[in-house]
Amino acid sequence: MSSRSPSTLLAAGLVLLIAAIAWAWASDVALVERSPEQREQMAAELLAGIRVSPTVTSVALEAGSAIADDLEQGVRLVRVRVVDRLELELEIEAHRDVAFGVPPQLCLVGPDSAPDDAGLENRCWGNPDLSGFLAARLTTDARGHPLLRAGDTINVKAVLLRGLGVDDAASCDYAPGTWSLEFNAAPVVDGVHLPPMHGPATSLAVPIPSHGPLHLLTRDQSRFCGLASRILREQGEPPVTAP
Secondary structure: OOOOOOOOHHHHHHHHHHHHHHHHHHHHHOOOOOHHHHHHHHHHHOOOOOOOOEEEEEEEEEEEEEEEEEEOOEEEEEEEEEEEEEEEEEEEEEEEOOOOOOOOOEEEEOOOOHHHHHHOOOOOEOOOHHHHHHHHHEEEEOOOOOOEOOOEEEEEEEEEEEOEEEHHHHHOOOOOEEEEHHHHEEEOOOOOOOEEEEEEEEEEEEEEOOOOOEEEHHHOOOOOOOHHHHHHHHHOOOOEEEO
């Protein structure tokens, strides 16, 4: 009867140990596979860990017409300041790696947004789409998904204009004031592409720069999507030049 050497027995033991560890790991993976609800929760946690820090560096205005409605003077047509050009800088960071099925959407929204009142659907402001600036700076994971890598700071400088929006349709006009920058995205969790979700929304102050009479846009050049009555009380009507 042949006997095996100690080295042969040791090698065989190592093979069995490695096989046992691999089997246990595979079993654990199967046990911790997330349910659809757990994936959605994980996606929400990933998005909550994203920090977006916007800073407005320059603002230019025009004047538009809007309908104000209040108890004192009733319904009437008024003039309001609208943002025509906006320069801003963004810093975007994530606490953990976040992969996306499609590039995230950055949506700038002005005060008291009500696009339905202006006959519009999209309430996001700015041309070109701010989302494109972020998409150009994302890396990709091993499967080609857009990736926001933990610890990396993405810096974006963008110049946006009032005017036409997606598909050459008219877009919302907003007055200066307290705006919101929304981060909406469709994360990938466990290789599963989840539907779009609302991520963090960050407030930013859009100031009123010193100005003389503003150019008055015609009614077909501007669709005001805010609450004109409140803007009028807080900012007053701007001096204007003829359209």
